[in-house]
Amino acid sequence: xxxxxxxxxxxxxxxxxxxxxxxxxxxxxxxxxxxxxxxxxxxxxxxxxxxxxxxxxxxxxxxxxxxxxxxxxxxxxxxxxxxxxxxxx
Amino acid sequence: xxxxxxxxxxxxxxxxxxxxxxxxxxxxxxxxxxxxxxxxxxxxxxxxxxxxxxxxxxxxxxxxxxxxxxxxxxxxxxxxxxxxxxxxxxxxxxxxxxxxxxxxxxxxxxxxxxxxxxxxxxxxxxxxxxxxxxxxxxxxxxxxxxxxxxxxxxxxxxxxxxxxxxxxxxxxxxxxxxxxxxxxxxxxxxxxxxxxxxxxxxxxxxxxxxxxxxxxxxxxxxxxxxxxxxxxxxxxxxxxxxxxxxxxxxxxxxxxxxxxxxxxxxxxxxxxxxxxxxxxxxxxxxxxxxxxxxxxxxxxxxxxxxxxxxxxxxxxxxxxxxxxxxxxxxxxxxxxxxxxxxxxxxxxxxxxxxxxxxxxxxxxxxxxxxxxxxxxxxxxxxxxxxxxxxxxxxxxxxxxxxxxxxxxxxxxxxxxxxxxxxxxxxxxxxxxxxxxxxxxxxxxxxxxxxxx
Numbered sequence: 001x002x003x004x005x006x007x008x009x010x011x012x013x014x015x016x017x018x019x020x021x022x023x024x025x026x027x028x029x030x031x032x033x034x035x036x037x038x039x040x041x042x043x044x045x046x047x048x049x050x051x052x053x054x055x056x057x058x059x060x061x062x063x064x065x066x067x068x069x070x071x072x073x074x075x076x077x078x079x080x081x082x083x084x085x086x087x088x089x
Numbered sequence: 090x091x092x093x094x095x096x097x098x099x100x101x102x103x104x105x106x107x108x109x110x111x112x113x114x115x116x117x118x119x120x121x122x123x124x125x126x127x128x129x130x131x132x133x134x135x136x137x138x139x140x141x142x143x144x145x146x147x148x149x150x151x152x153x154x155x156x157x158x159x160x161x162x163x164x165x166x167x168x169x170x171x172x173x174x175x176x177x178x179x180x181x182x183x184x185x186x187x188x189x190x191x192x193x194x195x196x197x198x199x200x201x202x203x204x205x206x207x208x209x210x211x212x213x214x215x216x217x218x219x220x221x222x223x224x225x226x227x228x229x230x231x232x233x234x235x236x237x238x239x240x241x242x243x244x245x246x247x248x249x250x251x252x253x254x255x256x257x258x259x260x261x262x263x264x265x266x267x268x269x270x271x272x273x274x275x276x277x278x279x280x281x282x283x284x285x286x287x288x289x290x291x292x293x294x295x296x297x298x299x300x301x302x303x304x305x306x307x308x309x310x311x312x313x314x315x316x317x318x319x320x321x322x323x324x325x326x327x328x329x330x331x332x333x334x335x336x337x338x339x340x341x342x343x344x345x346x347x348x349x350x351x352x353x354x355x356x357x358x359x360x361x362x363x364x365x366x367x368x369x370x371x372x373x374x375x376x377x378x379x380x381x382x383x384x385x386x387x388x389x390x391x392x393x394x395x396x397x398x399x400x401x402x403x404x405x406x407x408x409x410x411x412x413x414x415x416x417x418x419x420x421x422x423x424x425x426x427x428x429x430x431x432x433x434x435x436x437x438x439x440x441x442x443x444x445x446x447x448x449x450x451x452x453x454x455x456x457x458x459x460x461x462x463x464x465x466x467x468x469x470x471x472x473x474x475x476x477x478x479x480x481x482x483x484x485x486x487x488x489x490x491x492x493x494x495x496x497x498x499x500x501x502x503x504x505x506x507x508x509x510x511x512x513x514x515x516x517x518x519x520x521x522x523x524x525x526x527x528x529x530x531x532x533x534x535x536x537x538x539x540x541x
Contacts, residue, residue, distance in 0.1 A: 004096055034093045045093045057155055076100070078157035083091040085345040086099050086338045 001050045001057070002031070002080040005064065009073025011042040019046075019075060022067045026060065027052035042073065047080065099338075103158050106311035107373040108339060110346045111366050112162040113149045114287035115356060116294035116302040117141045119173035119203075127177040131188040134173070138165060138192040138201075141301055141356075146197040148353050152346055160346065162508075165193060166292035166304075167203035175215035182219050186226030186233045193232040200275075202292035204235040207282065210244040210531065220250075223257050227272035228264035234290035240280035240477040242484045246532040251477065254278045255470030255526070259493060262462060266495030269503040273492040274425075274457060278473050280480030280487045285360045286416040291453075291488060302359035303351045304416060307343030307407075308366040309335070311373045313399075317381040328382065329402045336363060336406030344411045362416025363407030364452055365399070367427035369510040375399075375420055376429020387422075387430060388439030396420060397450035417486055419452025425505060425512035426457055434513045435500075441472075441515050449479050454488040459503045459512035462495040469493060471522035482535050 007019060016035070023030060028048050035044040053060055061077040068075030102108040122133035146163045153160035167173070167189070174185050186204055193201040204226055206216040223235050239254060240246035262270035277291040284295020287304035294302070316335040320327050340363045351358035367375045376387045382395045400419040408414050422444070424430045433439035441458065448454045454476050460469075473489045480487030494503040497514045504511045 004091070006096060006100060032090055036093075043093075043097075045096050047090060058151070061154065076157060079155045080091070081345055082156040082158065082342060083096055083099055085341040087091060087095040 003048050003050050004078050004080050004083060005046040005048060006076045007042065007044040007068065007073055009042055009068070011037050011040050012071065015042055015071060015073055016044065018067055018071055019064070022064060023048060026055060026063070028060070100157070102309070102312040102315070102338070106309070106315045107368070107370060108309045108312045108342070109159040109161050110153070110305060110343055111308040112164050112287050112306040113145070113160060113346070113350050114164040114166050114292055114304045114306065115142050115145050115354070116166045116285070116298055116304060116359065118294055118298065118300045119168040120296070122173060123176040125176055125178065127174070127179045127184060130174055130177050131184055134167070134185070135188050135192045138167065138189070139195050142196045142198065144354065148350060152349050152353070156346065158342060158346070162199060164198050164287070164289060164292065165196070165201045166287070166294045167201065168294050168296065169203055169205035169207055171206035171213070171216045171219040172296060175213065180218055181225070182222045183225045183229065186222070186230050189233050190230035198232070200232050200234050200289040202234040202236065202289050203294060204233050205237065205293045207238045208250050209238050209241040209247055211247060212250065220253060220257065223276065224260040224264055224272065227261055227275050234275045234292065236277040236279055236282065236291045236293060238279040238282035239473070240481050241534075242281060242481050243534055245534040246280070246474065246477045246481055248474070248526070248532055249529050251474050252467070252470050252526050252529065254473050255466035255468070258469050258491065259466045262493045262495045269505055270462070270492050270494045271505055274490065274505050274509050276490065278489045280477040281485060283416060283486055287362050288364065288366065288417060290490060298359070299357055301356045303347060303354060303356050304359040304362065305343050305347035305350070306362040306364055306366065306416065307339050308364065309339040310365045310367050310375050310378055312339060313365060314372070314374070314378045314381050317378060325398070329398060332399060332402035333406035336403045337410045339363070340407035340410035358413070360413045360415030361407070361411040363403060363411065363414060363418045364416070365403055365420045367421065367423065368508055369426055369428055371428055374427045374429040375422055376427050376433060380429065386436060386438030387433040388443045392443060393446050393450060396422065396447045400451055417452045421453060421456060422447055422451050423457035424515070425459065425510040426508060431511070431513055434515055441517060445475060448476060448487060449483065453486060454480070456488065456490050457492070457509065457512060458490070459492045459494045459497070459514045460517045461499055461514055462493050462497050464493045464517050465521070465523070467523045467526045468517060468521065470526045472517070474526070
């Protein structure tokens with residue numbers, strides 16, 4: 001299953017490192033990353049492959065939220081299907 | 090790959106514009122629970138509902154988490170009890186309502202619909218017993234919703250039933266006067282009721298349906314309003330295109346959720362009801378859409394046209410987004426559940442008469458409207474007759490969910506709490522219609538030709 005991770009918050013050192021470390025430790029492969037910073041506001045979207053992950057979707061979503069909380073940004077994991085459904089005919 | 094902008098747009102719709110899936114409603118047939126003994130019947134329906142919908146809430150919540158979109162309500166609709174329970178021969182069906190209430194509580198849904206009768210042409214003894222027990226059933230239960238279909242374009246209007254509806258609405262208001270006459274908010278009178286509507290209080294599982302079915306109601310007035318804000322001042326072509334595009338996107342999410350719920354619950358997918366259903370939250374309002382279109386207040390001249398445009402383009406956008414569209418599908422205009430409608434009624438912009446005109450082109454009818462508690466039963470029947478006539482002549486579903494708030498006068502507020510919101514008591518025309526309502530009998534169906 002593919003997932004979309006969105007990360008939003010004030011920019012600081014190590015946001016990508018912390019999120020990616022969590023993903024690596026849990027066997028989640030990153031397929032694509034797009035990231036910008038506008039007026040100090042960090043905005044990242046990642047597409048990931050969750051098939052190598054042993055945790056449930058819920059555990060992973062909660063784990064990523066915890067990572068975000070620890071560094072003061074909001075991390076959200078969603079299944080890719082919702083975006084495909086909405087934007088692709 | 091999906092672009093960052095598309096991902097942001099979806100999440101903005103959810104987080105800032107209150108886009109949600111309003112309800113996953115499981116329809117459950119109770120026809121196979123028929124029994125001559127009402128206690129046995131009650132036991133059978135309790136067992137069937139709790140086993141069919143046991144995991145509905147957990148699955149709904151889990152889907153919501155995975156897609157990152159709130160699924161606000163999980164609900165159940167059952168076969169009209171006047172049909173399912175007819176074999177019991179009971180004189181009072183209130184014990185059935187209590188059983189439905191317990192079953193709904195056991196599986197954790199907030200409403201269960203189907204304490205209903207279809208009497209557009211006439212009543213069986215079971216229909217009569219059910220209708221007579223509605224005030225007791227709704228005032229003594231928390232989660233049960235009732236509806237009665239009293240008219241159709243094919244059969245005309247059962248005016249004996251219309252007369253009786255006025256009486257039972259007054260009775261329900263009296264029995265629950267300490268709670269803002271709340272029972273009336275759980276009761277709908279229909280013309281052309283649909284069998285697959287997932288929205289309460291009018292949901293029931295039609296006899297033409299399968300044993301179990303998943304119907305999903307999507308919402309999202311906030312997302313439509315936001316899109317229109319970006320098209321400010323544009324002409325009607327752009328306005329309509331904007332509504333259509335947004336409705337398409339909203340409905341696609343509903344379709345995805347419905348298919349996922351159907352697969353996980355192993356229950357066939359029925360329909361998507363693509364309705365714009367407001368909530369009392371600011372930014373989740375149909376009234377705000379009308380104002381964004383350019384009306385100073387809902388109720389101003391131009392409102393009926395605006396509602397017609399909105400309703401039609403929601404359908405046009407949604408139809409392509411889903412394999413099966415059904416239910417009521419359009420724009421709801423409940424007064425108490427929409428802060429913009431409440432304000433319009435309070436400032437005198439929105440009257441009952443204008444609301445009635447809007448119901449000619451909206452998806453349902455007079456919905457969650459509070460009127461003075463001393464409004465005579467026959468006057469309430471007159472309001473119902475008007476709404477039923479609109480539905481019958483125009484081949485559309487119309488409904489009346491009206492609350493004669495006991496002890497309240499024009500301008501007072503009635504609090505219902507939660508999604509039901511609060512309603513300002515609106516003025517009703519003070520001239521009577523008693524002799525008209527007391528005639529009784531049935532209005533024959535209209536011509537289906539010569540449409541002018």
